[in-house]
Amino acid sequence: MAEITIKDIAEKCGVGIGTVSRAINNHPNINSETRERVLAVIKEMGYIPNNSARNLKRTDAKCIAVLIKGIINPFFSTAVQTIEAGIQKAGYSMVMQHVEAYENEVEVALQLIKEKRLRGIIFLGGAFVHDKKMLDMMSVPFIFSTIGGAANEDRKQTYSNVSVDDRAESKKMVRYLLELGHRDIAILTEDVSASSVGQLRLEGYWEAFTEKEIAVNEKLIWKIDDKEEPYSMENGYAATKKLLESGEKFTALFAISDFLAIGACRALREAGLKIPEDVSVAGFDGIAFGEYFNPQLTTIRQPIEEMSEKTVQLLLDVIEEKCGHEHLVFPARLTIRESTAPCNK
Amino acid sequence: MAEITIKDIAEKCGVGIGTVSRAINNHPNINSETRERVLAVIKEMGYIPNNSARNLKRTDAKCIAVLIKGIINPFFSTAVQTIEAGIQKAGYSMVMQHVEAYENEVEVALQLIKEKRLRGIIFLGGAFVHDKKMLDMMSVPFIFSTIGGAANEDRKQTYSNVSVDDRAESKKMVRYLLELGHRDIAILTEDVSASSVGQLRLEGYWEAFTEKEIAVNEKLIWKIDDKEEPYSMENGYAATKKLLESGEKFTALFAISDFLAIGACRALREAGLKIPEDVSVAGFDGIAFGEYFNPQLTTIRQPIEEMSEKTVQLLLDVIEEKCGHEHLVFPARLTIRESTAPCNK
Secondary structure, eight states: OOOOOHHHHHHHHTSOHHHHHHHHTTOSSSOHHHHHHHHHHHHHHTOOOHHHHHHHHHTTOOEEEEEEEOTTOHHHHHHHHHHHHHHHHTTOEEEEEEEOTTSOHHHHHHHHHHHSOEEEEEEESSOSOOOHHHHHHOOSOEEEESOOSOOOTTTTTTOEEEEEOHHHHHHHHHHHHHHTTOOOEEEEEOOGGGOSHHHHHHHHHHHHHHHTTOOOOGGGEEEOOOOSSTTSHHHHHHHHHHHHHHTOOOSEEEESSHHHHHHHHHHHHHTTOOTTTTOEEEOSBOOHHHHHSSSOOBEEEOOHHHHHHHHHHHHHHHHTTSSOOOEEEEOOEEEOOSSOOOOOO | OOOOOHHHHHHHHTSOHHHHHHHHTTOSSSOHHHHHHHHHHHHHHTOOOHHHHHHHHHTTOOEEEEEEEOTTOHHHHHHHHHHHHHHHHTTOEEEEEEEOTTSOHHHHHHHHHHHSOEEEEEEESSOSOOOHHHHHHOOSOEEEESOOSOOOTTTTTTOEEEEEOHHHHHHHHHHHHHHTTOOOEEEEEOOGGGOSHHHHHHHHHHHHHHHTTOOOOGGGEEEOOOOSSTTSHHHHHHHHHHHHHHTOOOSEEEESSHHHHHHHHHHHHHTTOOTTTTOEEEOSBOOHHHHHSSSOOBEEEOOHHHHHHHHHHHHHHHHTTSSOOOEEEEOOEEEOOSSOOOOOO
16 A cells, blocks of 8 residues: 555645645644644544654765755756655755855865765766866765766766766757758857866757758857856846847857746847747757746756656665666757747748 | 955956866866966965865854755745855855745754754745744744744744735735726735745735725635645646636736746736736746746845845854844835736726
């Protein structure tokens, strides 16, 4: 029989989860009749409140740290939620640490290991190239999540990673734009020196053009500012304004993250350009905002929930020595929505 | 003389912050010429890399916990960034803990105090009413941030809080909508039993109608689902769909959070309604996405950066016994953008 959850109790009582929680916690804002009814059902169904279960587990102090680079990006909010749920379900507690764009995340991790009794570390976002000496200093298992790229064979034994194939997925998007008839496709990307997914996605852009034997106009490769939060709406907005000021013609714009694409849309709108009639806009990641945006954003949707679940599971398996390090690549999906259309120029 | 920062170095060298960081960290992706130039400037200006400074401080293990209810809400992302910066600047480290909507945040805090050597606790989001007995059990200073409401005098000595006047600010928004000629103003809010800002904002709605001696159509008071993440776009979308299906007429919709408002906009668009021509939409919070949204969202902008800075400063002052508990109310701003217009029905 499946474990009874708070949702089962709520359903049985015909009330919300919050009401059940308030009954359990003896919250002032619940009338006593409802409270008694809920408690009776809890007793009847043999439900053990989640709080107690969770707290019991948490005192074990088996702790996993999650280091996030780019905390303002909603792409990572979804990941964090899924990761936290997985960590708690396994009886571990989670420490979350924000890493600044200019900090070296492995250095931050090494420091954290010194201070806390950690069992494992999850890196969310950041570079895909790291100094081997520093990686070798890591004394607990770790995994790079949403970060793929060019791992050397000799480093692969020291960590796991879960990602999409950023280069191939980016190529898929640019190929789609080329097939819509676009030739002047601007790209908002990161400086190559960041060794980030931005670099891989830029490589995919080049590959799509090369495959179709179409020349790239390099003036349309636009580097976003090397700021505190590179993948922000503000940065997408600022970069697109500069691109427009440059006078370089383009009929499509591909931003290497949805958040950048949304910023780009604002700059285009302010310049009186219609999306997709005047400019097609595409992003990458598949954040929920993109679906709620007007126009709905065409994007490469990463299966972030599945990737995050697998991240936790794989790390736990490595911690518990059930398996060695693995390097998993998930398929992403070209998600065509309202912001892209055939080129009409 | 002001402390030299990484930004000063970057400016002086004419490179980005990331490049300076890569120079300091001996990152593989930087050419040796640039690296040497950056290191020379660092030496010349007497800059002490932030990483070292930060790590030195962090080992003190003076720790402040931040408990967040509603982590998917981007309103809190901004708060967390500011709070983390403040905590680190003061030489403390930060532990972040996500609290489920159905959990009692004070209970989670009490557990956390048992496990970790905490110096203080910041609550972000959650209820404004708490059990006195549980509050009395809290053995470290704590502060409720972005949570105002009805503190009893006797409880006020046990904690600090920083918020806007949710009731008055909400009243301001509804008064503005009434003055645009709207009478059938739907509101997306939370169930009263949650004792959340939703309740206070609903009270402000009532007060605005009462002040103008206009009757409220209670069928337009729409409670969002008591789900895992109440203030989500998904919930705003679902609630507005139900509202539309109810057949009740409305010319304006006020959602008690921007995130809900954005969800509402999608449901309205799908029903073929134009914003603001057919329905005016207003939110609350002032998240950055509202400014990038199309149409730009009218909202009540909370000064979240200032509130977050003050949150940290006040908590530190209490920890260091420089002052007693305080209860600060910040002014918010009615921010009129594109999503609202005079009633034309």
